[in-house]
Amino acid sequence: MARYWPGPLTLVLPARAQADGSTLAVRAPSHEVALALLRALGEPVASSSANPAGQSPPVDADQVIAGLGDELDVVLDGGPCPIGQPSTILDVSGATPRILREGAIPAAELIRG
Numbered sequence: 001m002a003r004y005w006p007g008p009l010t011l012v013l014p015a016r017a018q019a020d021g022s023t024l025a026v027r028a029p030s031h032e033v034a035l036a037l038l039r040a041l042g043e044p045v046a047s048s049s050a051n052p053a054g055q056s057p058p059v060d061a062d063q064v065i066a067g068l069g070d071e072l073d074v075v076l077d078g079g080p081c082p083i084g085q086p087s088t089i090l091d092v093s094g095a096t097p098r099i100l101r102e103g104a105i106p107a108a109e110l111i112r113g
Helices: 032-041 061-071
Strands: 009-014 023-027 088-091 098-101
Touching: none
Parallel strands: 009 088
Antiparallel strands: 009 023, 088 098
8 A cells, every 4th residue: 555555456355343244445546636635525435446346447528428328317527547557456355465457556566475
């Protein structure tokens, strides 16, 4: 976290006060528009991904709208995604960390064998 946050790293953690193995994915964005929203709200934002599972990640607001359309109440348009890749998802909820999706951060930088 110290090395890659804020940035393109999503961590899967055990859900607090859950003994059933539930998890929660968390991310700290590095985009100034997202950070300004978080600062103004003063609390985390819960949201889904910007694309349906299995589809290519969108790189701008128009692609988000094209992929999710009527399911959206609002889209915060901060311009094109500067990285153009999704976040890397690292599951640290179990005894051994594992990559669920390799994205902007190569797996080799997070897990060394």
